Amino acid sequence: MSTAGNWNNARGFTLVETALAVLLIALFSALSIPLMGRLGDGALDGAARRLAGTVKYLYNESALSGRPYRLTFDLEEDVYRAARLEVDGTLTDEGTGPARQQRLKSGVSFRNLSIAGRGTFNSGEITVDILPVGYMEETTIRLGDDRNRILTLRINPFTGTTEIHEGDREF
Template sequence: MKSRPGPASRRARASARARFGASVKSAAPGFTLLEIAIVIFIMGLMLTLVLPYMGGFREAALRSQARRLAGRATYMFDEATGHKLVLRLIFDLDNNRYLAAQLDPYAVKPVFAADNSLGGRPVTMPAAIRIRDVTIEGIGTVNRGTVATTFYPEGYVDATVVHLDDASGDVMTLEFSPLTGQVAIIAGDVMPSGMSR
């Protein structure tokens, strides 16, 4: 048979419960000054490490669009040469985009028709990046409207320089080599010596 605890024992237990409850209640609310200082220090350290790379993201986007345009131009040079076609890369500066067109040799009056193949779809630049100007030998520099670079079946392209810029003022220059069709991507605002604005 179990014996019941006496009144002194019950009081001791109640006192212990009261002390434990009081200590839990006093420690629960809020943060200490030291904890807040540590969190602020860690956030400041992370911002110090991340902020220098934020500009790199914009530059990476500009470089990515320059490579995309260069890839399109190289593809069109290969297509024109390989399939004996006359192709145009049309720059629509007012709408900040470029697209491909192909000369239809079977039309009564040969005209350039939009190329709706996978490689010819129009490409619109992101909002932060724009086609600033296009310089084509024999035409000059254009910064409004439309202008086209022609790719010929004999294996050459109009000498062309394209400047892309972003909201922070960074510029990428693309230079189309007329004999090889290769596109050089140069950081900065560069105009080859043989071409005039």
């Protein structure tokens, strides 16, 4: 039995299939290339996302455990840490998981922190309490990097979610 005649029945890619493949590659390239220009912004964006995740984690932990939490921001050292308020009134540092002490990434710093009813702070240690009843103080945090890019983080006091906005925004 000869297989020489089977080559004529072999099916290749049609012009439409080839054009579709080229179109998809072009589309993915067009979407990816602008993102590569922002690779240097990753430290600032990452710091903002990590801080937002920590706030949401503490908000949920407070509601689930029935214990208040305190988030402390050291604006001069670019560090934030969490502590749980115990029944006897002592604070227990959260040394593990997302609640452990975090240092902002290299080149990223706190520009300032605003708390509704308390004002705007540019230095020192500032605390924000997270209550188990599902409330925390409305807080706006401005992070900046060494290229003068600024992100404004606004924490919703009733949900613990954080909105991240490009630039220095007022609310």
